[in-house]
Amino acid sequence: MADLTSNFIGIKSPNPFWLASAPPTDKEYNVRRAFEAGWGGVVWKTLGEDGPPVVNVNGPRYGAIHGADRRLLGLNNIELITDRPLEVNLEEITRVKKDYPDRAVVVSLMVPCEEGPWRDILRRVEDTGADGVELNFGCPHGMAERGMGSAVGQVPEYIQMVTEWVKKHSDYPCIVKLTPNITNILHPAKAALAGGADAVSLINTINSITSVNLDTFAPEPTIDGWGAHGGYCGPAVKPIALNMVAEIARNPETANLPISGIGGVTTWRDAVEFMALGAGNVQVCTAAMTYGFKVVQEMISGLSQYMDEKGITSVDEIVGRAVPKAKDWQDLNLNFVTKAEINQDLCIQCGRCYASCEDTSHQAIAMSEDRVFTVKDDECVACNLCVNVCPVEDCITMREIPLGEVDERTGKPVETYANWTTHPNNPSVVAGE
Amino acid sequence: MSQSHQAAGIAAGRKTRDAIAESFSDLHPPLSAHEALVAADRCYFCHDAPCMTACPTSIDIPLFIRQIATGTEEAAAKTIFDQNILGGMCARVCPTETLCEQVCVREVAEGKPVEIGRLQRFATDSVMDRPQPYSRAAETGKTVAVVGAGPAGLACAHRLAMHGHSVTLLDARAKAGGLNEFGIAAYKSTDDFAQNELNWLLSIGGITVETGKALGADLSLGQLQQDYDAVFLSIGLAGVNALTLDGNHDGAIDAVDWIAEMRQSKDKTDIAVGRNVVVIGGGMTAVDAAVQSKLLGAETVTIAYRKGKENMSASEYEQDLATSKGVHILFNATPKSLSDGAITFTRTGTDEEITLAADQVMRAIGQTLEAAPEAIALEHGKIKIDEVGRTSVTGVWAGGDCATGGEDLTVTAVAEGRDAAEDIHATLMKGE
Ligand SMILES: Cc1cc2nc3c(=O)[nH]c(=O)nc-3n(C[C@H](O)[C@H](O)[C@H](O)COP(=O)(O)OP(=O)(O)OC[C@H]3O[C@@H](n4cnc5c(N)ncnc54)[C@H](O)[C@@H]3O)c2cc1C
Ligand SMILES: Cc1cc2nc3c(=O)[nH]c(=O)nc-3n(C[C@H](O)[C@H](O)[C@H](O)COP(=O)(O)O)c2cc1C
Ligand code: SF4
Ligand code: SF4
Ligand code: SF4
Numbered sequence: 001m002a003d004l005t006s007n008f009i010g011i012k013s014p015n016p017f018w019l020a021s022a023p024p025t026d027k028e029y030n031v032r033r034a035f036e037a038g039w040g041g042v043v044w045k046t047l048g049e050d051g052p053p054v055v056n057v058n059g060p061r062y063g064a065i066h067g068a069d070r071r072l073l074g075l076n077n078i079e080l081i082t083d084r085p086l087e088v089n090l091e092e093i094t095r096v097k098k099d100y101p102d103r104a105v106v107v108s109l110m111v112p113c114e115e116g117p118w119r120d121i122l123r124r125v126e127d128t129g130a131d132g133v134e135l136n137f138g139c140p141h142g143m144a145e146r147g148m149g150s151a152v153g154q155v156p157e158y159i160q161m162v163t164e165w166v167k168k169h170s171d172y173p174c175i176v177k178l179t180p181n182i183t184n185i186l187h188p189a190k191a192a193l194a195g196g197a198d199a200v201s202l203i204n205t206i207n208s209i210t211s212v213n214l215d216t217f218a219p220e221p222t223i224d225g226w227g228a229h230g231g232y233c234g235p236a237v238k239p240i241a242l243n244m245v246a247e248i249a250r251n252p253e254t255a256n257l258p259i260s261g262i263g264g265v266t267t268w269r270d271a272v273e274f275m276a277l278g279a280g281n282v283q284v285c286t287a288a289m290t291y292g293f294k295v296v297q298e299m300i301s302g303l304s305q306y307m308d309e310k311g312i313t314s315v316d317e318i319v320g321r322a323v324p325k326a327k328d329w330q331d332l333n334l335n336f337v338t339k340a341e342i343n344q345d346l347c348i349q350c351g352r353c354y355a356s357c358e359d360t361s362h363q364a365i366a367m368s369e370d371r372v373f374t375v376k377d378d379e380c381v382a383c384n385l386c387v388n389v390c391p392v393e394d395c396i397t398m399r400e401i402p403l404g405e406v407d408e409r410t411g412k413p414v415e416t417y418a419n420w421t422t423h424p425n426n427p428s429v430v431a432g433e
Numbered sequence: 434m435s436q437s438h439q440a441a442g443i444a445a446g447r448k449t450r451d452a453i454a455e456s457f458s459d460l461h462p463p464l465s466a467h468e469a470l471v472a473a474d475r476c477y478f479c480h481d482a483p484c485m486t487a488c489p490t491s492i493d494i495p496l497f498i499r500q501i502a503t504g505t506e507e508a509a510a511k512t513i514f515d516q517n518i519l520g521g522m523c524a525r526v527c528p529t530e531t532l533c534e535q536v537c538v539r540e541v542a543e544g545k546p547v548e549i550g551r552l553q554r555f556a557t558d559s560v561m562d563r564p565q566p567y568s569r570a571a572e573t574g575k576t577v578a579v580v581g582a583g584p585a586g587l588a589c590a591h592r593l594a595m596h597g598h599s600v601t602l603l604d605a606r607a608k609a610g611g612l613n614e615f616g617i618a619a620y621k622s623t624d625d626f627a628q629n630e631l632n633w634l635l636s637i638g639g640i641t642v643e644t645g646k647a648l649g650a651d652l653s654l655g656q657l658q659q660d661y662d663a664v665f666l667s668i669g670l671a672g673v674n675a676l677t678l679d680g681n682h683d684g685a686i687d688a689v690d691w692i693a694e695m696r697q698s699k700d701k702t703d704i705a706v707g708r709n710v711v712v713i714g715g716g717m718t719a720v721d722a723a724v725q726s727k728l729l730g731a732e733t734v735t736i737a738y739r740k741g742k743e744n745m746s747a748s749e750y751e752q753d754l755a756t757s758k759g760v761h762i763l764f765n766a767t768p769k770s771l772s773d774g775a776i777t778f779t780r781t782g783t784d785e786e787i788t789l790a791a792d793q794v795m796r797a798i799g800q801t802l803e804a805a806p807e808a809i810a811l812e813h814g815k816i817k818i819d820e821v822g823r824t825s826v827t828g829v830w831a832g833g834d835c836a837t838g839g840e841d842l843t844v845t846a847v848a849e850g851r852d853a854a855e856d857i858h859a860t861l862m863k864g865e
Pocket of ligand 4: 353373396
């Protein structure tokens, strides 16, 4: 068993798996059970101002996208921040932290965009013994209409301003949670950094409508005949989140800003991928909401086995390892040539590769009378579509054509690295430069 | 009081009504909506799908399964019926293990095919209590006689009616349906499905059913040719192969007759079955007779087959079904003589004798063509047809078990009936 202990911006936890601020961390009862199950830390469900708490809808608040066998792939919600009194939450946080001193307890906050309320709530949180705060600039529904959540997260100046207030009025490690509902994640990330944030966490949920009821013609989930957009999360959002994490990690200005990776983490593998692209730890919501707290046990055992197999002794060794390899398109080697190759022993002759290549790609797969499928090297552009549609894992693989060998499609030998920036077809390449 | 397994001789009521009903419930119970979605999700939507090629009626299997997966089982049913109007019965009786499911890429890869048959049933069941999705084209004024109301005749009649022709469906028996009604094992077609499907099919209109009309007795081909613009023969195999043995034959019956009688019984408590039953044969009929004897309460049931396991025409699956119900299969046993309560075989090719207790001996050694009109050319004991069902006599088509081509299966009969109907239609409209 590898040592999974994590130290994220000075907040220690026995493993890098935290529960994201959401229903799983809504109250003492849940959080105690989560810690018993093995979670390394929690970001408590977002707290709001003192006074009458927010109210939630009393109809359905979730919608979902399913895959085969109703596997939940994407979850959409219209829940708001905590609907329980501030005082109650604070008492519970205090009790839990006292009983689980080795676990990370971070408190998520969202109050109106004025200095007073932020100062006040920070004072209240200070007595709980919590390890840090996370600023929720991400919630895309309900709270945003009231000038909070993603309404702040979409304006870099506000992010910087609020972060500055938080750093001014507390010594807490401060994580700024970013919304993906923007065009360039670097702007809010840079603003958080400029405001003095110790870390960013991302992503919060993505604006979404999951489905429309075709009998009532209302978006779902439907509340008394109407629907509103909600926030999308779960396995379906992982690719979006991974890219945003990588964008921050590989940008020179933000490269040293610690990241807590969130968005579709469902297995140990997802977690390692986030960490490899620069996340110091990960936060999980939908996977726990789908399968219960026990999923963390697979994450722990999987990460541990992986580290042992790779001879990695600390989770920090994983963090950022893939970042140097995340590049822009223009950096990619245009002289790198591969060809699809079908393993006839594994092939089950479903013909999907043929249908997809023939109809929508490069007509590079041949089908014989007796259903043998083979790749035509002189047509294959190595797009990888067949690999992706083949139902049998590793049945189609990409074979690299070695340097000097002839690419049958172009009739030219494979040459050394060259990218678009120097390509003769690139109009911006200055001749004879 | 019902009689027990052990009651000697041939007796009815070896089990209670409830116990019989329980034994004869659906062999493959219908899929629930959830199970159907799970099963449908396993289909890869193959290109030029092998399953579709293996289906004698060429149902677009990937398409109908995808339609189920997207919650439109009614559309799936239409996809099935477009090719096979008896898709409901076929879903129940097709030996899928030797047809579509045998070549499903997931059978080949994992030994677990997509459950095409059960999915087909799921789709077709969803529309059986609704009006059928077909209507008749404008009347053509042409008339066709279809002789034999089994699956071949029904498929042909329906397709002809769709094209606007007037069909007279003639059958020797008192009830239409052919072996769907009189032959198929009771646990494959439960709840009077054959008659329900028949009525649903006939509701297209333009088909007049006349039962109790036998070709060769009440009808002659010459007359039919005079009275109608075209004739389709689908008279199945009404005869049985004879088996003459030494000894007293009183306890020996034809399996198909026994099955037909049983299929017509309301609750089967009146069907007499031996304490010790021996079925002679190696096909689907032998298996069905044996299994149903066992289900009715026979104490021992043996299928005695002349050759080895590999030659048996009942599929591996059917053989396993029989043995799982407690039927013993005796291979390489050639029947020799019958005596009171016993039958003696020789080990095929040797003199070694085997004697089995047998109150009831059922012959299931194959059916034969009967009442084929003399004018028509035969081949291997069947009416010779070409790929579109034409016989040697102009204006007369044939299909199903009575004709050459394809295996003797419900689905093959449907395909041949349908294809002949298309050719009859084309021919009549050309005015040939
Ligand atoms: C016991 C048994 C079990 C079977 N189980 C299966 C199974 O599980 N799955 C499967 O796919 N196949 C099965 N089969 C085979 C299948 O039933 C036949 O292949 C199919 O019914 C053939 O259809 P058909 O229309 O050609 O003939 P039939 O279904 O035999 O219909 C012929 C019709 O013609 C009528 N007829 C006969 N002679 C005359 C005449 N002289 N004049 C007028 N009418 C006449 C008959 O009354 C009958 O209605 C089974 C067969 C038997 C005997
Ligand atoms: C029902 C629900 C409520 C949520 N509430 C909050 C919240 O109060 N504060 C917050 O910062 N994020 C909230 N989130 C967002 C999650 O913390 C997380 O960022 C998002 O779900 C992506 O992670 P996942 O794909 O693992 O679910 C909520 C998510 C869900 C599903
Ligand atoms: S890689 Fe693309 S082009 Fe090549 S065979 Fe596969 S689908 Fe066709
Ligand atoms: S998609 Fe894969 S399994 Fe299917 S035919 Fe192509 S190579 Fe074979
Ligand atoms: S062969 Fe199997 S997986 Fe392929 S289309 Fe047919 S049922 Fe589906």
